[in-house]
Amino acid sequence: MNAWLPLMVLASSLVPGMIIFMLPEKAVALRTTLNLGGAVLKIVLLVLMMIGVFHGVEYEFRLPLVPGLDFVLHADALSLMFVNLSAVLWLATTVYAIGYLEGSPHRSRFFGYFSLCVTATVGLAMAGNLLTFLVFYEALTLTTYPLVVHRGTEAARKAGRSYLAHTLFGGVLLLAGTVWLYSLTGTLEFVDRGFIAGRGIDPDVLRMIFAVLILGVGVKAAILPLHGWLPQAMVAPAPVSALLHAVAVVKAGAFGIVRIVFDVFGVEFAASLGVTLPLAILAAVTIIYASTRALFQDDLKRRLAFSTVSQVSYITLGVAIAGPIATIGGLVHLVHQGFMKITLFFCAGNFAETLGVHKVSEMRGIGRRMPWTMGAFTLAAFGMIGAPPMVGFISKWYLGLGALEVGQDWAVLVLAGSSLLNAAYFLPILRTAWFDPPPESWPEERSFGRKETAWALLIPPVMTVAATLSWGLFASMPGTPLDWVQFIAARKYAP
Amino acid sequence: MNGLTVFALTGVGLLVIGLWALVLRAHLIRKVLALNVMGSGVFLVLVGAGAAPDPVPQAMVITGIVVTVSATALALALVLRIDTATGKPTLPEDRERDLMDEHWQ
């Protein structure tokens, strides 16, 4: 059982995905069953795994892949956090996508790739060494590409090309760094506090390897200047944007940074090499720059895209500040940002699907017409700004405190500035949505009877934002992401 | 000079001549002939460079001749086909130039 559970977690989305590819378009009921069944099964398996880990069971699946290196799936606390995030949000996005794509062509293909995408994300989360991580990192690129070009327009093709150019470039950097590192250390297994220190390798070489590896994963994490693909990928359908931005691609990049800093180099060793400070500065610049760019976007999804670029760098900042409390802030933001951002994208999709509204300037009075959706949007926006009691406040609090703890006071200024910018590009939306009179008619209205929109489109954002609200209100209770992250962070530092 | 060495040197000479014609001639039949000449050159070297009569090279040459005959047959059939299908027994890039034959149009 110990070796098979990780594989079964992978299979719970891989197998339904393969079957869905074969289904004819009309087989809606079967497809829906497979989709939701797989998502629920995955969560059940993960609960089993968490119980096991809690009792000290080790879950590992090992297969020799190349001479001297294995393909390893391993469930440790950090991977479980990311896997759970992916699984829960996959369920939410599946429900949403079923509603969103109602009546659209090529749904079998879409959901097939969708499932493959999640398989790749889950595999990446459970990767036990850098080689396995690389395998799933590239698999993620390959499985998300068809989703980006799904609509079949020339714009989609170009966006796909840009996406590929960026992510493949990141992939080769990651490959080069991995092989280079392997030639020096002879191992790639993730270890708490890293496996590089104490081998007598030239520090300059290590710094170069660090740069190469971080740039490699940084493409997906949308660090400046490698973020260009993200706003362009907004041409994809809303469920894709939601998945890409909250769960799969962007978080995979951030997760990669976490793994490299903590489990390859070791955070204290990395700090001693002097590589964490440049990374922190790069993250800070990204945060401010992207927030500023967000101010000038009228297209709602593009504004949210730049907001994502900015917010994911909070995670990088938390990691790079290299202190235990900042680590907690960065890691927990991985979860919090995921939920908040997916809410925002769900809402944006709702506005587009129900009323044909794509731009901020078209959102006047939308709160009256779609109160629940706008309500979820509002709460999530407050979370982004960092206002209590939303959970975004918790992340920023820990980040700020962590920065002060290690004497990086400038980071607090960055956080404060970014909060102001967030307010600047979110508050006007809220104001116009709630307080301006609605227009005569909406660009393209679809009626859902007395509901504001379809159930499948409404329930996911409400649930995800409710989660963030409850975690914010009951932050100190066990079982929240914060609790889990505190457990993880403690093990990354020498006692 | 040893009679056999003469054979060997002639063989080398044939190789060179054949290679020259293969590269510079445009008409495909000339190219095929060139390859045959080169083949004969190799066989001459094979038999001529040894000291005593040796059955192994002789067996090799016989096999080689058989192979060359088959290859030539295929080549000629192909040339014929090209001539029928495209009107000229040359490859397209050679049509304008035969570096040795000024009378070619």
Next chain:
Amino acid sequence: MTDWLAEAPWMLLAIALPLLGALLAFLRPHRAAMIGLIGAFMSAGAALAVLLQVVFGGPRQYEVGGWGAPLGINLWADGLSAMMLAMTAVVGTAVSIYARVYLADSPNKVRRFWPLWLFTWAALNALFQAADVFNLYVTLELLGLSAVALVALTGTGPALWGAMRYLLVSLLGSLAYLVGVVLLYHLHGTLDLTLLGERADGGLALAIPLGAMIAGLLLKIGLFPFHVWLPPAHGSARAPVSAVLSGLVVKGAFYLLLRLWFTFSPEGEGLPILLGSLGAFAVFWGSIQALRQERLKLLVAYSTVAQLGYLFIAFPLAGMDPALAWGGSIYLAVSHALAKGAMFLAAGSIMMQGGHDEIAELDRVVDRMPLSLAAFALAGISLAGLPPSGGFVGKWMLLQSAMAQGLWPWALVMIVGGVLTASYVFRVLGFAFTRSPHAHESHNVPHTMEWTALLLALGAVLLGFVAPWALPLLDGVLP
């Protein structure tokens, strides 16, 4: 019963069965397809039997007709031969099943294709099991002749020109190789590979003949700058023929090159670096040309030019850990055979469906032919060296070898090459997802064709997982 099966002369049968099949198919043109297909299955079976014999019993030798060397023919099968035989069996079976359906409408082509194809297969199996340099010449020549005839089968002007060019280059290459054989015999007194390896000491007595042989083989492999004949020939042949040419025929000459290299172990750094550099040029030139192509089959053909370059990068890397570098190169060769075969078969299906193979006009072919496109994508993944695939394993091993010796330029070549490969593969995929403003014809494509391509591509991916079991076959073969 099992003893008899285990001791049957599979090595000989692997050559004789396709040969007989070819003859029968030629004599009975109306049944050519069925005879051809049965012959194919039996040949594949014999080849796999040889593989099993080698896996369980070690390398083995067989004297044809009981007459030994030097006048008789000796067959030799070790791990490398067995691997090549198996590769040919897998690709050959897929191509045969595909061709049966693909050519169903052209009885004229059918009665010519099967004898020639089985003859090619026989030549390949003989090549992989030949034990002396002259037999290698004969099999090499036979392989070239039948391959040329297969190219000419298409019948159009460009195909005939491509076939003629290929023939001329092939014969020139064989002659160069033969010159080397002649010199080796007269200098060292034997044709047997093992004995030559022991007697040859190096210096000019080895350098000149080996140089001639290598030059000839480079012509036949199509390594830059001797690649000019390859795109026209592979690009204008029928899909199953292209799959055989790119997947198998060029590997025959490469196998021969490796055998010579392993037997003689030439010293000195100049030649390996030269070969590696030519390989690097091939990678860049082929990939850039592939990016510029407007027709799918030509893109795939130029991709072969590039991929062959990768194989040569092992030469300068084999200094420190030969097993790692050569293992990577051989694994790349085998993966390429499956992947490129799949790619050509898929391209053939796509071409049959739309009546054309213009890349920019693919018009969401992913909707009409998802299986073929999946085959193309998976094959492309292996060619680009993306995980998980056989191509990734081979590339990883070569990269590891390069990094461990600090030879950055070769690592860089492979990495940039991988990016370029991914670029042209995804260029095709991008257009395959995009609508085109023009209308196109629409023909039905039999499912068999799509499935064979897909299964072959899955094979290339599967190779990414079996390396730890496949690579030990090469123990004892590599220097």
